């Protein structure tokens with residue numbers, strides 16, 4: 006019986022298997038690159054909100070403290086998002102006609118809360134708690150970046166597990182005196198490691214537990 010395929014077809018078949026495997030491998034790594042890129046995890050991407058609230062304007066311009074609006078950040082797991090009542094303490098007097106603030110006034114009249122898009126949102130299987138970080142001297146800036154320079158809010162860091170662990174493995178590189186937690190302009194001193202080590206003692210930080218799976222996955 007005549008050979009249907011010539012010898013060389015065999016080589017071709019082998020080559021295309023190898024090629025296919027390489028292509029699949031290439032695609033997989035491409036997918037992984039994309040998964041860690043800003044298009045997917047939104048790092049550095051400012052989000053439009055119903056009202057273009059500016060931290061830059063209110064924090065750095067007007068000097069309002071984070072706690073004026075994020076009232077529960079020192080006591081609870083959640084920092085909290087202010088209700089329009091907080092906005093209206095000022096905006097019932099200033100910029101009362103501004104169209105840009107109409108959604109705030111409408112929410113105030115109708116009692117329907119503003120739906121702010123969430124910028125930071127961990128998956129449900131991760132436990133996070135603001136108050137403990139505040140108490141142990143982790144600055145807002147360390148996780149959220151220079152919020153006082155953001156006209157619209159964006160995510161400064163990926164918030165993925167590796168990122169959390171970078172600090173949980175070596176907190177001495179990042180922690181600061183408690184009273185500096187809300188400061189956006191605090192700079193680590195040249196002997197940060199020495200400062201960090203001494204704060205670890207003072208604040209009773211237990212480094213040996215900080216990488217246990219069960220503290221973040223409970």
Ligand code: HEC
Pocket residue numbers: 054058060063064069070071072073074075086087121122123124125126145146149152153157158187189
């Ligand atoms: C005048 C009120 C006000 C002050 C002061 C304020 N914020 Fe906010 N913050 C808001 C509002 C309103 C939002 C929701 C809209 C948005 O994301 O911009 C918000 C959102 C945020 C978010 C994103 C929340 C999310 O969806 O993940 C972070 C982080 C944040 N604020 C941090 C800070 C820090 C840090 C400070 C102090 C340096 C601060 N804020 C001061 C009102 C305020």
Ligand code: HEC
Pocket residue numbers: 056057058059062063067069074087088089091092093094095096099100105106109
């Ligand atoms: C302590 C007073 C105060 C509070 C509280 C406050 N604002 Fe303002 N807001 C101002 C002032 C002052 C201006 C700017 C006026 C100017 O520069 O001409 C302003 C301006 C604005 C503007 C116009 C755009 C801009 O940033 O210049 C928006 C939008 C706005 N505020 C939204 C909000 C929202 C939403 C809240 C509640 C989460 C809020 N503000 C809470 C004082 C306040």
Ligand code: HEC
Pocket residue numbers: 071072075078082083084085086125126127128133135138139143144145146147148149164186187
């Ligand atoms: C150790 C990192 C870290 C520090 C420090 C930190 N945050 Fe957050 N913040 C997060 C994470 C993670 C989320 C998302 C939480 C979630 O999805 O459950 C978040 C969410 C928020 C939100 C949205 C509402 C909420 O509670 O989920 C606000 C507002 C906020 N942070 C403000 C602040 C302020 C103000 C400070 C400084 C006192 C601060 N954060 C310090 C990591 C941090």
Ligand code: HEC
Pocket residue numbers: 131132133134137138141143147148164165168169170172173176179180209210211212214215220221
């Ligand atoms: C810049 C440093 C830093 C970053 C980033 C950070 N943490 Fe922490 N975290 C700390 C310190 C310091 C403590 C205190 C540990 C102690 O007291 O022993 C802590 C404690 C905790 C605790 C323990 C709370 C408790 O009840 O004991 C949890 C949960 C936690 N972090 C979750 C997270 C998660 C999730 C992330 C990432 C989204 C994160 N942390 C990012 C510094 C950090």
Ligand code: HEC
Pocket residue numbers: 127128131164165166169170173215216217218219220221222
């Ligand atoms: C400091 C907090 C922290 C600790 C400690 C921690 N994780 Fe995570 N883990 C996270 C966060 C945050 C995410 C979510 C990442 C994301 O959004 O993609 C995560 C996600 C995961 C996932 C989902 C897959 C992935 O990579 O996104 C697995 C599985 C996981 N963790 C296992 C573990 C195990 C096992 C340990 C102990 C060796 C551990 N984690 C310790 C914070 C932590």
